[in-house]
Amino acid sequence: KxxxxxxxxxxxxxxxxxxxxxxxxxxxxxxxxxxxxxxxxxxxxxxxxxxxxxxxxxxxxxxxxxxxxxxxxxxxxxxxxxxxxxxxxxxxxxxxxxxxxxxxxxxxIVGAVKEGRTIYDNIVKFVRFQLSTNIGAILTVLGAPLFGLATPFTAIQILWVNIIMDGPPAMTLGVEPARHGIMDAPPRSSEAAILTGTRLLRLMLFGVLMAAGTLGTYAWGHAHGGHDYAVTLAFTTFVLFQFFNIFNARAEHGSAFNRQFFRNGKLWLALAAVVVLQVVVVHWGPAQAIFDTVSLTPQDWALSVAIASSTLLVEEARKWVAWLVLGGRQNRAGSD
CATH class of the missing domain: 3.40.50.1000 (HAD superfamily/HAD-like)
Structure with a gap:
């Protein structure tokens, strides 16, 4: 012994x-x-x-x-x-x-555990991104009549969002590299749910932000340029919301602007393709006829980017406040 x-x-x-x-x-x-x-x-x-x-x-x-x-x-x-x-x-x-x-x-065994944790992490990222996108779309479509607005998207525009954002960009979340410190976490309970109450609340927040920003853009566009202009502006803003929201999905707790920000090259290629395709849809004549869009000015694009980035900025602010509160508790605990 x-x-x-x-x-x-x-x-x-x-x-x-x-x-x-x-x-x-x-x-x-x-x-x-x-x-x-x-x-x-x-x-x-x-x-x-x-x-x-x-x-x-x-x-x-x-x-x-x-x-x-x-x-x-x-x-x-x-x-x-x-x-x-x-x-x-x-x-x-x-x-x-x-x-x-x-x-x-x-x-x-260590390598297998790390691979398994990474796969699970990436599944959660995919689910968070898909759900928040769908919540945003549903709230936008259902919320428009409540505020006396017409539906801001056409059927083909909704299909377009599903193809270009729920397609390649979402799938590239499945090949995200392992996050820093993934092996430091304790084992996950076999009964742990992917969609916890706290996680669902965050997804609802993202969806509400997307819906509010999109409907606000549509109302502003309708007042300043007519129906076609408003639809195009709202459509573009919603697509850009997904561009920024995917960074929220990548980092649930820490800042999205971390050491892995540029590590997933496939994701960046997919996002670049999304932006290029959206520009084509908005400015190319044959695509305009199909998607019921009109050309936007650089100022319009800047407005859409500013509004769409709010989903990332608000989430980063929330994480920062949570970090301050948690740090304060740790400091107090250390001094007691």
Whole structure:
């Protein structure tokens, strides 16, 4: 036992060291208390491994178990993530596992976890962007009659927004590189929802901003240039709202202007294509006939950009205030 504790200390494992025979006779509650303060269990039988895994799961831990022999199979099956050795592992172990290391290298697990966290992160980014865009579009279309306005979009314009923004730009969120510090976060609960209440409230805020900006632009355009001008201005503003909103989707908590701002080249190519295509739709004669648009002046474009960027600026301001409040709490906690 002392030798096991010494090896644990040499490896930097903080906690107690126990042997499998000490698990025998303990009820599940006592075992749960023991595993919480233990770093190493040595000389454990298959039933011990299984009970240790169950005790950890009962305390809300996400449990990974590695093994290569037949006696590891029950614990591998019980764990949240069973990891089997692909070279030295038995067929029974591989069947019981959820992950097989083809190179038998434990370092591969770290890479797999990072890849999995990155994929999940990117799924959340995609969902946040798509939902906020759809909420903005729905609120704009439904809100127009409430304010005595005509619908600011034609059917083909709505289809255009879905094609150019919900297409390539949204899909490039799926190839975002891993964010800084992604491996420092604790494991996510298996019951964690993608759409939490707080997240939905933020998406509603983005949707309300888009709807208010688009309807305000439409009303202003109708008063200063007529129906066709108002529709074009509102349509362009809504497309640009999506341009800026995608940066909100990329960074939920920290600032969007971080070290990864320019790292996704595919996203920037997609956004550049969106802007070019929108210019074509607004200024090219044949496209104007299809999309019911008229040419805009540089001042009109500047107005649309200024209004559309509000969704990013407001979110950055919210994050900044949250950072100040959180920093203040941390400082107070440190001084107490």
């Amino acid at each position: 002392g030798r096991n504790a010494a090896i644990a200390r040499d490896l930097g494992l903080a906690g107690e060291a126990h042997e499998g025979r000490e698990v025998e006779g303990l009820d599940q509650a006592a075992l749960a208390d023991l595993v919480e303060r233990t770093a190493v269990f040595a000389r454990v039988a298959p039933e011990h491994k299984m009970r240790i895994v169950e005790a950890l799961k009962a305390r809300g831990h996400v449990v990974a178990m590695t093994g290569d022999g037949v006696n590891d199979a029950p614990a591998l099956k019980t764990a949240d993530i069973g990891v089997a050795m692909g070279i030295t592992g038995t067929e029974v172990t591989k069947e019981a596992a959820t992950l097989v290391l083809t190179d038998d290298n434990f370092a591969t």
